[in-house]
Each structure stands twice: as structure tokens, then as C-alpha cells.
């Protein structure tokens with residue numbers, strides 16, 4: 001039962017901006033195959049934490065380990081090559097490209113060919129392109145939007161563009177996907193579709209770390225949750241444990257009962 005091992009370990013991670021301690025000595029570990037949520041109010045430090053894990057921001061102190069490799073001071077592309085991809089809070093699709101072309105851009109980190117050989121259009125480049133196109137189509141099938149493959153990306157409804165981002169994140173065969181507020185802006189049908197996709201991908205072995213304000217989703221799909229307030233970790237556990245954690249209840253969940261999930265947003 002307990003043969004899980006951490007795929008990601010965050011150890012005493014700290015980020016100071018001038019006088020502001022945005023992330024203060026935060027530690028937690030995500031097991032392989034988990035759906036792991038990071039929650040907390042606006043300004044709690046969640047995006048800063050994601051940016052340090054993915055190498056977008058250097059940490060002030062502390063370390064991140066991915067499959068026991070230290071990520072500290074690695075560049076974002078090196079971290080991506082190790083098997084971590086992410087989506088962003090705001091949609092980041094290329095409007096003037098088709099859906100499948102968008103997904104194909106996610107494959108570049110694993111491409112065997114380089115720009116020189118690609119420029120010369122050597123035969124193995126063509127083969128590689130075909131392989132990537134096939135994989136992109138499979139990724140679109142996995143998120144349920146392969147029928148939209150040849151549409152321009154900006155013609156897609158918002159929810160489908162989010163699914164496109166997940167397909168693009170998955171195309172490089174990552175071991176861990178970080179999702180920054182994946183449910184933001186989705187209607188209930190789109191949210192349901194996205195939840196199904198995440199659960200299906202997890203069944204196939206993917207690990208997810210996600211930041212989310214939508215507590216209904218967090219509580220229903222997360223294996224474990226970390227709660228951050230003012231840069232400090234104030235709770236960690238299963239959804240049931242989080243509901244029963246007095247510090248977390250005092251900080252947010254008490255309000256939620258009266259005001260609804262908006263208390264988190």
C-alpha cells in the first residue's frame with residue numbers, strides 16, 4: 001500500500017522580494033501518481049512557489065528535488081527536459097496557429113533533430129515531424145478535442161483552449177504537470193470535462209501539482225493539499241484533514257461555509 005515515493009520534494013523553499021517574504025521556508029513532497037493541490041488566498045505565494053519549482057525564478061534559499069535530482073539553479077528548459085511541464089494562469093495559446101500546430105510546439109524539448117538539420121529538411125526531420133504530428137493527434141484525442149485539430153486556436157471556446165494547453169503540456173511525455181488555476185474562467189460543463197481529463201491522465205500514471213481557487217474541484221480531485229498563507233505553510237493533508245485542520249478552518253474554511261467558495265478567490 002505504502003510503496004509511493006516522492007517525485008518532487010520542496011525543501012525549506014524561500015523567496016524574498018526586497019522586504020517581502022513571498023514564500024517562507026515551505027516544505028512538502030508530492031508522491032508519484034498524486035493529484036496534489038496548493039491553495040491559499042491571493043498573494044499567498046502560490047505563483048512564486050510554482051515559478052521557483054519550474055526555474056522561472058531563482059529561490060532565495062532552500063531546494064527543490066525532482067526524482068532526487070536537485071533543480072536549484074537549473075534553467076526552465078533544463079527542468080522541462082527532466083520531465084516537468086506547466087500551464088499558466090492566463091491562456092498561452094498561439095492564436096494564429098491551428099490547434100494541432102499549437103500542440104506540436106510542446107514537443108520541441110524532446111526533438112532529436114536540431115535547428116540546422118531542420119533547416120536543411122533532411123529525411124529524418126520529415127520522419128520526426130510526422131511522428132510529432134501523430135503524437136499531437138493522440139494527445140488531442142486524450143483530452144477529447146481531436147475533432148478540432150485543424151481549427152485556428154482562437155476559434156475554440158475557452159474551455160477547449162484550456163484542454164489544448166493540457167495536450168501541449170503532455171506531448172513531451174512529462175512525469176509531472178503543474179497547472180496554475182486550470183479551472184479559472186471555465187463554465188461548469190468545461191470544468192467537468194477538464195476534471196475527467198486530469199483523472200484519466202492520472203490513471204495512466206501522470207502526477208499533477210496544481211494551484212486552484214475552486215474549492216469544489218480541489219476537495220473532490222486532490223489526494224493531498226498544502227495550504228499557504230502569507231508565504232507560510234499552515235496545513236497539509238487529505239481533503240478531510242484540511243477540512244478538520246483548526247488553523248486552516250480559522251483562516252478560510254469558516255468563512256467558506258457562510259460565503260461560499262468565493263472566500264478563496
Ligand SMILES: Nc1ncnc2c1ncn2[C@@H]1O[C@H](COP(=O)(O)OP(=O)(O)OP(=O)(O)O)[C@@H](O)[C@H]1O
Pocket residue numbers: 017020021022040041042043044045046047048049
Ligand atoms: N516580482 C515580484 N516582485 C515583488 N513582489 C512580488 C513579486 N512577485 C510576487 N510578489 C509578491 O509576493 C507575494 C506572493 O505573490 P504570488 O503572486 O506568489 O501570490 P499568489 O498566491 O500566487 O496570488 P494569486 O492567487 O493572486 O495568484 C505577494 O505579496 C506579491 O505582491
